[in-house]
Amino acid sequence: xxxxxNWDAVGDSFPLLLEGFRVTLLATVLGTLVAAVLGxxxxxxxxxxxxxxxxxxxAVMEFVRATPLLVQLVGAAAVFTSVEPLTIGIVVLGxxxxxxxxxxxxxxxxxxxxGQWEACRALSLSPRRTWQAVILPQAVRxxxxxxxxxxxxxxxxxxxxxxxxxxxxxxxxxxYGTDHFAYTEVFxxxxxxxxxxxxxxxxxxxxxxxxxxx
Amino acid sequence: xxxxxxxxxxxxxxxxAGLWVTLEATVLGSLLALLLSFVLGLxxxxxxxxxxxxxxxxxxxxxxxSLYIQLFWLYYAMPQLTGYELTPLLCGIVAFGLNYGAxxxxxxxxAIKSVPRAQYEAAVALNMTPFHRMxxxxxxxxxxxxxPSFTNxxxxxxxxxxxxxxxxxxxxxxxxxxxxxxxxETLTAYLLLLAAYFVLAYALTLLMNLLERAAKxxxxxxxxxxxxLKSRTAESAATAGGAR
Numbered sequence: 473x474x475x476x477x478n479w480d481a482v483g484d485s486f487p488l489l490l491e492g493f494r495v496t497l498l499a500t501v502l503g504t505l506v507a508a509v510l511g512x513x514x515x516x517x518x519x520x521x522x523x524x525x526x527x528x529x530x531a532v533m534e535f536v537r538a539t540p541l542l543v544q545l546v547g548a549a550a551v552f553t554s555v556e557p558l559t560i561g562i563v564v565l566g567x568x569x570x571x572x573x574x575x576x577x578x579x580x581x582x583x584x585x586x587g588q589w590e591a592c593r594a595l596s597l598s599p600r601r602t603w604q605a606v607i608l609p610q611a612v613r614x615x616x617x618x619x620x621x622x623x624x625x626x627x628x629x630x631x632x633x634x635x636x637x638x639x640x641x642x643x644x645x646x647x648y649g650t651d652h653f654a655y656t657e658v659f660x661x662x663x664x665x666x667x668x669x670x671x672x673x674x675x676x677x678x679x680x681x682x683x684x685x686x
Numbered sequence: 687x688x689x690x691x692x693x694x695x696x697x698x699x700x701x702x703a704g705l706w707v708t709l710e711a712t713v714l715g716s717l718l719a720l721l722l723s724f725v726l727g728l729x730x731x732x733x734x735x736x737x738x739x740x741x742x743x744x745x746x747x748x749x750x751x752s753l754y755i756q757l758f759w760l761y762y763a764m765p766q767l768t769g770y771e772l773t774p775l776l777c778g779i780v781a782f783g784l785n786y787g788a789x790x791x792x793x794x795x796x797a798i799k800s801v802p803r804a805q806y807e808a809a810v811a812l813n814m815t816p817f818h819r820m821x822x823x824x825x826x827x828x829x830x831x832x833x834p835s836f837t838n839x840x841x842x843x844x845x846x847x848x849x850x851x852x853x854x855x856x857x858x859x860x861x862x863x864x865x866x867x868x869x870x871e872t873l874t875a876y877l878l879l880l881a882a883y884f885v886l887a888y889a890l891t892l893l894m895n896l897l898e899r900a901a902k903x904x905x906x907x908x909x910x911x912x913x914x915l916k917s918r919t920a921e922s923a924a925t926a927g928g929a930r
Contacts, residue, residue, distance in 0.1 A: 477767070538887035539880040540845040543859060547876030550866075631754035635852065642754065655762035663751035663759065671750045 481654035482661055485645070489662060492644035496630045499562055499640060503630075504623040506566025511573030512612075515581060516603065518574065537571040542632050544568060549636040561633040569626050576618040580611035617681040624670050624677070641665065690871035694878075697865055704861030707775060708886075711857065712844045715782030719843065720836075722787025727794025741791065748788035753846060757781040761853045774855035778847070786843050790836065797831040798824060830901045837894040841887050848883075858882060 517529050536544070545564050549557060584607050592602040634643035645662045649655040694701065729741035748756070760781055765771040772780065801824050809819040848859040859879060866875035895914045902909055 535880070535884055538841065538845075539883045540848045540859075542848040542851075543876060543879050543883065546863075547872075547880070550872045550876065628752040629754070631752055642758075646758075649762065653766075655758075656767045659755055659759045659763045663755040666752045666755060667747065667750035671746060674750075 477660075478654055478657055481648075481652055481657040484652075485648045485654070485658050485661065488644045488648055489641050489658070489665060492639060492641035493665060495558070495638065495640040496627070499558065499565065499630050499633055499638070500623065500627045502562045503565035503569065503626050504619075506562060507569035507573045507622065507626070508619060510566060510570035512577050512608075514570060514574035515577035518578060519581065533571045533574065536568060541565070541568050541629060542635065545632055545636050557633070557636045557638045561630075561636060561638050565626055565629070565633075569622055572622055573619055576615045576622070577611065580615040581607060583614060584610045614684060617677050617684060620677040620680065621674070624674055627670060627673075628666060690865070690869045690874050693865050693869050697861070700856070700864070701858070701861045704856055704858040705882075707850065707856055708844075708847050708858040711775060711778045711782065711847050711850060711855075712840075712886075712890075714779045715847075716786065716840050716843050718779060718783025719786035719790050719839070722783060723790025723794050723836075726787065726791035727798070730791060730795040731798055745788045745791050748784050753781060753785040754849065756785055757849055757853065774850065774853045777853060778850045778855055782843050782846060786839050789839055793832050793835040793839070794828070797828040797835075800831055801827045826901075826904060830898070830905060830907075833894060833898040833901060837891060837898075840890055840894060844887055844890060845883065 514529060514533060518526055520526055520529075541564070544567075545561065548560050548564050552560060588606055588610070589602070592606050597606070630640055631642035633640050634646065637643070641662055645658040649658045726741045726745055729737050730745070732738050732741075757777060760772060760777040761774065805823055805827065806819070809823045814822070847857060850857040851859040851863060854860070862875055862879045862882075866872060869875070892914060899909055899914065
């Protein structure tokens with residue numbers, strides 16, 4: 473029962489997949505944005521002087537990081553039924569990856585020499601000014617490639633959103649596959665689209681890493 | 687709430703079977719990944735360009751196309767194309783093995799490269815065969831470097847196993863999902879499921895930390911018992927040879 477590869481189905485489904493790809497990209501970009509901002513907030517909170525802040529923050533982060541994204545997504549979609557699936561997807565992706573990016577920021581912040589902190593104190597800068605004008609500009613620059621790599625990982629995990637009925641690329645692929653019994657064609661095509669999009673980006677990140685001297 | 691737990695008790699055999707499937711997929715998938723990591727990682731260090739090239743292409747292919755797609759391809763597309771059909775669990779094991787094996791290859795490659803050049807030269811000076819050199823000098827040192835990154839990958843693989851639910855392999859997620867739909871206790875069901883995965887992840891981390899301690903001991907590096915409880919940071923994964 474070997475069926476040959478049906479090229480018509482490839483041509484036929486391509487526009488649909490591209491349509492879905494736009495949602496995939498949207499989710500990746502917004503998800504990365506949430507992860508980048510929230511991750512920074514977590515990293516700064518992790519440096520708070522009080523243990524009442526740092527201990528709970530750390531515990532929640534460990535929990536989110538050690539549990540599957542798919543369960544988090546399906547769970548969130550089932551609990552918050554009134555929220556749009558795409559919004560849930562972006563927020564959950566963002567929170568999940570924030571637990572990773574916060575570690576990246578933490579390493580970046582740890583990399584800022586101690587003398588910089590001491591200088592801020594000597595100049596009696598407020599904590600706010602210390603973070604904004606001195607620490608973060610130095611810390612964030614070095615973490616850009618690592619953040620980029622997490623964005624690529626997230627991109628490759630966006631198909632999870634199909635499970636909570638977000639109409640991204642894999643959702644469209646599955647639908648087309650079911651309707652026309654052409655799973656081989658659509659999944660091959662979808663895989664290649666992922667490869668074509670992610671490989672050059674990861675090369676770019678590697679180049680950026682080299683330029684920043686990692 | 688009590689409804690949920692009484693159903694859970696009723697369906698305990700299914701939950702246990704599901705847990706078993708999840709563990710099976712994790713263990714067998716990661717063994718396959720480990721094997722592939724070493725094969726592809728050692729190939730990447732070859733002097734021969736074609737060998738290096740094959741390793742590079744395979745690694746980039748399986749890293750670049752999403753795991754999700756690979757799993758669906760094996761489950762939906764392969765029977766259509768070849769007539770062969772794998773059981774859902776086997777699909778999962780193969781997909782996890784291929785995908786994480788590709789990531790693991792980068793870890794192996796990076797760790798071998800990180801062993802100081804002088805070690806290599808000393809082994810050459812002692813007239814060791816290439817096999818002996820790798821087995822006795824390079825690998826024991828590289829292995830210690832690899833374990834933390836492998837721990838990260840193992841946890842990620844565990845976290846990917848709920849995907850089995852989507853291809854109707856009766857894993858832990860499937861079992862709990864079934865109880866949820868019967869009782870309607872959504873929040874309890876998912877919190878319990880998350881907690882279960884958290885416990886599994888922590889247990890695996892602990893085992894891997896033990897392994898790391900043993901490997902360090904063999905090199906004469908001793909670590910305190912405190913290091914066993916630490917969980918791995920995500921950051922080491924991001925920096926270890928571009929493991930993503």
